[in-house]
Amino acid sequence: MIDSHLHGDSRSVEDYEKMSIGGIREAISCSYYPYKITKSSVLITHFKRILYFEKERAEREGIKLNIALGIHPVNVFPKYKLVIEEIEKSINKQEIVAIGEIGLETMSPEEVDIFTKQILIADETKTKVIIHTPRQNKLNTLKKTKEILSENIDPKLVVIDHINSTVVDEVIDEGYLIGLTVQPEKMTSVEAVNIIHNYGFNKFMLNSDSSYSKSDVLSVPKTARLLRIKGYKEKDIEKVSKLNAKNFFKSSS
Numbered sequence: 608m609i610d611s612h613l614h615g616d617s618r619s620v621e622d623y624e625k626m627s628i629g630g631i632r633e634a635i636s637c638s639y640y641p642y643k644i645t646k647s648s649v650l651i652t653h654f655k656r657i658l659y660f661e662k663e664r665a666e667r668e669g670i671k672l673n674i675a676l677g678i679h680p681v682n683v684f685p686k687y688k689l690v691i692e693e694i695e696k697s698i699n700k701q702e703i704v705a706i707g708e709i710g711l712e713t714m715s716p717e718e719v720d721i722f723t724k725q726i727l728i729a730d731e732t733k734t735k736v737i738i739h740t741p742r743q744n745k746l747n748t749l750k751k752t753k754e755i756l757s758e759n760i761d762p763k764l765v766v767i768d769h770i771n772s773t774v775v776d777e778v779i780d781e782g783y784l785i786g787l788t789v790q791p792e793k794m795t796s797v798e799a800v801n802i803i804h805n806y807g808f809n810k811f812m813l814n815s816d817s818s819y820s821k822s823d824v825l826s827v828p829k830t831a832r833l834l835r836i837k838g839y840k841e842k843d844i845e846k847v848s849k850l851n852a853k854n855f856f857k858s859s860s
């Protein structure tokens with residue numbers, strides 16, 4: 608299985624071990640710094656830690672960690688030019704499978720500016736991109752996000768994440784892939800299964816978004832198990848727990 612969105616650097620080695628025992632073989636670890644950024648060097652060091660330390664830590668427990676780097680909306684700060692250059696270097700060196708996670712949280716002009724810049728780089732370099740949607744004001748933020756995406760990037764490069772039943776209709780008929788985050792304060796496995804039941808298996812990828820927030824590192828295997836118990840076909844379960852993510856990220860890994 609593939610956990611298509613988490614933050615490995617915020618979790619313990621025991622969590623990696625648990626995921627590995629639970630059948631997760633690969634994960635996409637996204638950058639996100641849990642404290643206010645004032646200098647580029649902080650975020651760049653964070654990137655290097657994920658690339659050169661975290662990857663190995665996960666691999667020792669049997670998990671291939673694929674890396675996504677980007678400026679998360681919570682991490683916006685004024686002088687970010689060097690960080691953007693660092694992301695571009697990682698794309699050129701083929702060290703990352705995506706730019707992410709990026710997106711909008713409050714829709715401030717700074718957020719919109721940094722988000723748009725990163726989207727344009729993704730489109731230009733044909734790099735995949737993982738889009739965050741917030742817990743608060745989800746529908747309006749998603750609408751604004753879609754507006755920016757539609758003007759600036761090929762939808763095939765995009766996965767929009769943390770989609771739930773209240774906003775799924777906004778994105779289901781667009782060209783984007785959709786991330787379903789099963790996490791204690793976001794969505795239960797039951798809700799994820801209901802969405803998949805109603806909208807099919809082709810567009811979704813499951814993830815735990817395991818992070819500094821309350822998380823369940825086993826939420827992908829648990830949701831796959833629930834689908835199995837409910838009688839869905841193994842080849843369909845595999846789509847949302849592995850293949851859709853594998854196919855989406857493979858061309859850039």
Ligand SMILES: [Zn+2]
Pocket residue numbers: 612613614637639708816818
């Ligand atoms: Zn995240």
